[in-house]
Amino acid sequence: MTPLLFANIDEPGLNTIDVYRRHGGYQALPKALKMSSDEVLAELETSELRGRGGAGFQMGKKASFLPHGSMDKYLVCNADESEPGAFKDRELMQKNPHQLVEGIIIGAYAAGVNRSFIYVRGEYQYQADILDAAVKEAEAAGFLGERILGSSHTLSLVVHRGAGAYICGEETALLDSLEGKRGNPRLKPPFPANQGLYQGPTLVNNVETLSNVPHIIRMGADAWAKHGVQNSTGTKVVSVSGCVRNPGNFEVELGIPTRDLIMGLAGGPREGCEIKFFFPGGSSSPVLTAEEGLDLPYDFDSMAKAGSMLGSGSVIVVDDTIPVVEVAKKVAKFYAHESCGKCSPCREGTNWTVKMLERVDTGEATPMDLDIIASVQDQIMGNCLCVLGDSMAMPIGSLVKKFRSEFEEHIERAREQRGMGVTVPEPEPVALAGAEPDVGPY
Amino acid sequence: MPRVHRYPDGSRVPPWDRAVDLTKAPAPVPEPAVTPVPEELRRTIEAYMAKYPDRRSAVIPSIAAAQRHHGWCSPEALDQVAVVMRLTPAYVESIATFYDMFENEPAPPHDVYVCTNISCSLLGADELFEHFIETLGDDEDFNIRSFECLGACDIGPMASVDGVYVGPLQLDDVPRIANDVRDGRPVLRSKQIAHRAVADPGAAAPVPDPDTMAAGPPMPPERGRGEATAPEDEI
Numbered sequence: 001m002t003p004l005l006f007a008n009i010d011e012p013g014l015n016t017i018d019v020y021r022r023h024g025g026y027q028a029l030p031k032a033l034k035m036s037s038d039e040v041l042a043e044l045e046t047s048e049l050r051g052r053g054g055a056g057f058q059m060g061k062k063a064s065f066l067p068h069g070s071m072d073k074y075l076v077c078n079a080d081e082s083e084p085g086a087f088k089d090r091e092l093m094q095k096n097p098h099q100l101v102e103g104i105i106i107g108a109y110a111a112g113v114n115r116s117f118i119y120v121r122g123e124y125q126y127q128a129d130i131l132d133a134a135v136k137e138a139e140a141a142g143f144l145g146e147r148i149l150g151s152s153h154t155l156s157l158v159v160h161r162g163a164g165a166y167i168c169g170e171e172t173a174l175l176d177s178l179e180g181k182r183g184n185p186r187l188k189p190p191f192p193a194n195q196g197l198y199q200g201p202t203l204v205n206n207v208e209t210l211s212n213v214p215h216i217i218r219m220g221a222d223a224w225a226k227h228g229v230q231n232s233t234g235t236k237v238v239s240v241s242g243c244v245r246n247p248g249n250f251e252v253e254l255g256i257p258t259r260d261l262i263m264g265l266a267g268g269p270r271e272g273c274e275i276k277f278f279f280p281g282g283s284s285s286p287v288l289t290a291e292e293g294l295d296l297p298y299d300f301d302s303m304a305k306a307g308s309m310l311g312s313g314s315v316i317v318v319d320d321t322i323p324v325v326e327v328a329k330k331v332a333k334f335y336a337h338e339s340c341g342k343c344s345p346c347r348e349g350t351n352w353t354v355k356m357l358e359r360v361d362t363g364e365a366t367p368m369d370l371d372i373i374a375s376v377q378d379q380i381m382g383n384c385l386c387v388l389g390d391s392m393a394m395p396i397g398s399l400v401k402k403f404r405s406e407f408e409e410h411i412e413r414a415r416e417q418r419g420m421g422v423t424v425p426e427p428e429p430v431a432l433a434g435a436e437p438d439v440g441p442y
Numbered sequence: 443m444p445r446v447h448r449y450p451d452g453s454r455v456p457p458w459d460r461a462v463d464l465t466k467a468p469a470p471v472p473e474p475a476v477t478p479v480p481e482e483l484r485r486t487i488e489a490y491m492a493k494y495p496d497r498r499s500a501v502i503p504s505i506a507a508a509q510r511h512h513g514w515c516s517p518e519a520l521d522q523v524a525v526v527m528r529l530t531p532a533y534v535e536s537i538a539t540f541y542d543m544f545e546n547e548p549a550p551p552h553d554v555y556v557c558t559n560i561s562c563s564l565l566g567a568d569e570l571f572e573h574f575i576e577t578l579g580d581d582e583d584f585n586i587r588s589f590e591c592l593g594a595c596d597i598g599p600m601a602s603v604d605g606v607y608v609g610p611l612q613l614d615d616v617p618r619i620a621n622d623v624r625d626g627r628p629v630l631r632s633k634q635i636a637h638r639a640v641a642d643p644g645a646a647a648p649v650p651d652p653d654t655m656a657a658g659p660p661m662p663p664e665r666g667r668g669e670a671t672a673p674e675d676e677i
Contacts, residue, residue: 006645084559084591091640115495122543123592125605126636158493163502164542166590180498182540198496241561241595248596248641283560316561330560334590
C-alpha cells in the first residue's frame with residue numbers, strides 16, 4: 001500500500017511549506033475552491049470518511065449538520081490527544097503540519113466556516129511550535145486570511161494550547177476549555193453543530209480526520225474510498241504500544257488482519273512472552289484476549305461486533321508477564337484522576353473502583369467485591385454527560401469478566417502473603433452483653 | 443478476628459484527598475489601578491486576548507505566561523492575570539487548579555514529567571519514576587512529577603524534560619538528563635522525539651541522522667520556568 005498520510009513523512013523539512021508543496025501539497029486547496037462548498041461537502045460525504053478521534057462518526061455528515069447562513073461558525077481541530085496508547089496525531093502534527101492546515105482550510109470551506117482553532121494539548125509544546133510556524137507560513141503564502149486564492153473563502157486559524165487535562169479531548173469539554181473555562185462536558189443536545197464554541201455552530205474534528213481531507217479532494221472521493229473496506233473506508237494510522245518489539249505508528253488500510261498488525265508490523269511480543277490480551281482502541285476500549293482478537297479484521301464494525309471498539313486506533317498489547325490487577329489499577333487510577341467531577345456516577349464510580357481494586361491488590365477484598373466492581377461499572381455506563389466514566393467502565397468491566405479467576409487467585413495469594421488466612425470468614429460470634437463491638441477507633 | 447484498620451472518619455478506605463478549607467477568608471479582588479503588573483507580562487496577555495473573539499479564551503495561555511514569569515501560579519501571579527483580563531482572581535484560580543500543568547505550589551524551575559500511564563508502565567515506567575525520585579527528588583532544580591499519558595507510548599518509558607520528549611529511557615539515563623539540563627545542553631539528543639523516524643516500514647524513509655537534521659524544525663527553546671515570558675513569535 002502506498003501511504004497517504006505518511007507519504008514522505010520522514011523527509012527532512014516536510015514541516016516547511018516549500019517541501020510540502022514540492023510533494024504536491026496545497027494542490028487540493030485550489031481544486032476545492034474551484035468547486036462550490038456544497039460540492040466539496042458532497043465529496044466528503046461520498047468518501048464516508050469516519051472520524052478518527054474515537055467515536056467514528058462520519059465527518060461529511062457531521063459537517064452537513066451545520067446550519068447554512070451568515071452567522072459566525074467555527075471549526076475546531078481536536079489535537080488534545082490524551083488517550084493512553086494514542087500518539088498518531090503527535091507524529092502527524094510534528095512531521096506534516098501543512099497537511100493538517102490544508103485539511104482545515106478545505107473542511108472550513110465545505111462547512112462555511114471562517115474562524116478555526118487547533119486545540120493542542122499543553123504537553124505537545126514542540127508540536128504546537130511547529131504548527132504555529134506552519135500557520136504563519138500558510139498565512140504568508142495566502143492560504144489563510146481574507147479571500148483565499150481570490151475566492152470568497154476567508155479563514156483565520158489560531159493554535160490554542162491546553163494545559164493538561166484528558167477531559168478536554170471530549171468535544172464539548174474542549175469547547176468549554178477553549179472558551180476559557182474549566183473543561184467540563186456540556187449536556188447534549190444541543191450538539192456542537194448547532195451550539196458549540198461561543199454558542200455558534202461548530203464543527204469539531206480530529207487531527208487525522210482533517211489530515212485525510214486534502215487526499216480525498218486530490219484523489220476524488222471514490223478513488224480514496226477504494227482503500228479500506230465497506231463502512232471503514234480509507235487508511236488509518238494505528239498506534240501500537242506496550243509489550244511489542246517494534247512499537248510505533250503504522251498507516252494501514254482498515255480491515256487489515258489484527259494479527260498482521262500486532263505480530264507483523266509491530267514485531268509481536270517480546271522474547272519468550274505470549275500475548276495475553278490487548279486494548280484494540282486505546283485504554284478506554286474493552287480488552288480482547290489473544291484468541292478472541294488476533295484473527296479479526298481491524299476495522300470499525302468487526303471490533304464492535306467482537307464487543308470492543310476501534311476508538312482512536314491505538315492498540316496496547318499486554319503480555320503474560322503482566323499481572324492483570326496491575327493493568328486494571330493503572331487504568332482505573334487514570335480515569336479517577338482525570339474525571340472532571342461534574343457527574344456523580346463518574347466522579348464517585350471511578351474513585352471507588354480504584355479503592356476496591358486496591359483492596360483486591362492487598363488481599364483485603366473478597367470475590368464478592370469483584371461482583372460489586374462489575375456492578376459499579378454497569379451503573380456508570382450511559383449515566384453521565386460524557387463518556388469518560390464509560391471509558392473506565394468498559395475496560396474494567398471486561399477485565400473483571402474475562403480474567404475473573406486471575407483476580408480471585410490474586411486475592412488468595414495476597415491474603416496468604418499477609419497471613420490473613422482463608423477467604424471465607426469465620427462466623428461472627430454471637431454478641432454478648434457488654435462485649436466490645438468491632439468498630440474502629442473513632 | 444483481626445481488627446479492621448479504619449481511617450479517622452470510620453471508613454475502611456482512604457477519604458477524599460483534600461477537603462475545602464471553610465475557615466479561609468474570601469480573597470480580596472485586586473484593584474486594577476494599584477496592582478503592579480510587569481509590563482512584559484501585560485503585553486503578552488493582551489496579545490493573547492486579541493487573538494480570540496472572546497477575551498476570556500486567553501485565560502489558559504495567560505496563566506501559563508504568568509507561571510513562566512513567576513515560576514508558579516502564586517496568588518500574586520493569578521491576581522496579575524485577573525487584573526489584565528478583567529476577571530476575578532477566584533475565576534482565574536479555578537482554572538489554575540483544574541489543569542495539570544499549572545503549579546499551585548512553589549516548584550523547582552525544571553519540569554520533568556515522567557509518564558507512568560499504562561503503556562509506559564508495562565515497560566517499567568514505575569521503576570523509572572522511583573529512580574527519578576531517589577536521584578533527583580530532593581534536588582532544588584528539578585520538579586519531578588509522575589504524569590498521565592504524554593502521547594509518546596512508542597518511546598516508552600519516557601519523560602518530558604522542560605517540554606522535550608525523551609525515550610526510551612533506562613535507569614542510567616536519569617543522571618545524564620540531570621547533567622544535560624544543568625549544563626544547558628539539549629537533553630539526551632539521540633533519544634529526543636524530534637529525531638525519531640516513523641516506525642511504519644511502508645513509509646520507507648532513510649533514518650534521519652540527528653546531526654544532519656539542520657533542515658528539520660528548530661528545537662524548542664529552553665522552557666525552564668522563571669525565565670522570560672513567551673517568545674515574541676508565539677503571540
